[in-house]
Amino acid sequence: MSNDSEFRTCPDTGLRIHLPAEKLMKANAVAAVVFLLIGGIFGLVVALTRWPAVHLLPAEWFYIALTAHGTDVLIVWIIFFEMAVLYFTSTVLLNSRMATPRIGWVAFALMLVGAVMANVVILDGSSTVMFTSYPPLMASPFFYLGLILFAVGALLVCFIFLGTLVIAKQERTYEGSLPLVVFGALIAAIIAIFTIASGAIILIPTLLWSLGLVGDIDPQMYRLVWWAFGHSSQQINMAAQIAIWYGIAALLFGAKPLSEKVSRMAFFLYLLALQLGSAHHLLSDPGGSMSFRVFNTSYAMYIAVLGSMIHAFTIPGSIEAAQREKGLNNGLFEWLRKAPWGNPVFSGMFLSLTLFGFIGGITGITMSVQQINMIIHNTTYVPGHFHGTVAAGTTLAFMALTYWLLPVLWRRDVFMPKMAQWSTWMFGLGMGGFAIFFMAAGHLGVARRHWDMTFAGNPLGFEYSATVYLFMGVAGITAVIGSLGALAYILYTVGTILFGKRRPDTAAPAVSDEGVEAITSYGNRSKGWEAPGSMVLVAVFMVFLVVYYFANWKYLGSVWGIR
């Protein structure tokens, strides 16, 4: 049973926090930020190498830095942060104690050892295989082992999360159904279990192969199973970041979902077919029939797309309805104009929602069309797209949450609040701009993961147009702006933890809840629109999507006959 001495009540928010869980949240969040710093530095030097006028690193170090960048930010930073989110949602939001803190520390140790191990063998040059590590390119056995240890740790945390839900239910720490945000986190945890199992299924034989115990790994099979891990892990991010968007809407506006039913169904859609949808990474591969490809990228993927499009309306819609309820009811957009844009929790949340949809979403839907995939596959379009989703979307959403969570967990005054205000804009617009210009260069044919687009000294080389160089240059500049935003975020985090003034328990709340009133209802549903401004936003989104989608078909129709 829960023991009151293991809890504290946060004087700012009134939340009851289980102390052993809080320690784990802090440890996982700190590890996440440390790896964001390491991975971010690698990302910056990679971007400075692809910026043609700078071309910073020699070839070998470029490929090493690129392998490390993908591993450290796409896997380590994001998953460590998600572990903190799982602990927070299952304990604090359910007013519950956590299951087995001891195993939580075992999981943390496994993840940390795994991440450090992978980094060491990447940096010593023995595992320059990119984080996708397609065989027959072979990395050091410690590369695969590191990833496996990391994954096992993350899997343990998923089970602790489920165990905590059971405890909360048994001890009746809450009434009725799970809160929407916890439900979203549950979906993320279920996807994570599937994802990590797929990773184990492919990485364990690959480890044995690198040790010489297994003859060979079929390279096409590896790509199929690896992407069940690689893409599904992006679905964990989706579910987690959407839960965070809903959560921030409640923290800042007191928003409740327009309809619990719709928002929960939209989360549930992610579960139905996500593992099949991962096949869109194989659309320009030799393996797989046409029916396999079309099934996996239509039914299987569009179910998840539908879920995301629903959230794209219901999240801004719930904020709009809450704001209108408070009297910001003039015109279509007063609710949005008068939102707290100076608060990095809001600016980060709303920017990440917008950039994820307009940049990551529209391009992701288009590039995963079976035939269109052939005109972008493995060009810089691909990293351009996923910087729109994972950097400007997921990472920025996590940053926004940090700006709220840090003072709550550490009980310290924030360090340089002005810098925090700027950081979300710099990171969001920097990464969003990078995504756009890298994709533009990809449309013009620039290869991803490529050190020298000038083909210097190669008798068979050729020259890209001046436009391509312009796009790559602007991509370099925007990457630097984004990196500065990330650096400001890291300085804020470290500065607040180390130098922030400790807050007495009687002080005025660090987390202002001014203007946050609980919303009881959104008025009479039978009359008028609930969220007309948000309807306009999604209509604009739809127009962009349809135009961009058919423009790509038109371009595809102009190239050689290929059948």
Place this chain on the structure above:
Amino acid sequence: MSTHNTLTPPPNDWWRHPIGRDEVIWISVAAAWCVIMTFMMIYWYFAGNQNQAGEAYRISPEAFAAKADEMVDKYTIRTETELEVPVVAVPPGGDVYIVSSQFQWNVIPELKLGETYRFHLSSVDVNHGFSLQPINVNLQLVPGYDYVLNFTPNAVGEYNMVCNEYCGLLHHAMVGRLYVVE
């Protein structure tokens, strides 16, 4: 009246609350769009000229390389650059074998405008990418798999084949050429 939000449990009868008009409209539009996108892929499969699903066969790297050597012996018309890369002019309708390996392409194909060729694409070591510039057609080459696609060029000119799947420390040196002539 309960004062719940996204962070607190919903009212017990949340399942019975009606869905607002805004949401119904948007969900219908989004679902209809997903159906349109599904049919667009199927339509293009039957009516479009660009479909990379093609055919694929398992083949050992040695067997694939042997077939490519046979093509080179039969159809080489000249060599280019100090590397003496063979330029091969396979007759229209014939089989063109593209062998990718660390860090080169086996031949420079010379094709005739408007004719159709049966391309066989594979690798004899690690994964490579076949990126045809400037038209920007990109395919994955996987060792052990013969990826067969019929190519019909629609413009004359000099094209380049760039490797766009990371294949090792000299990946960026892997570039080749392809001609389309009248």
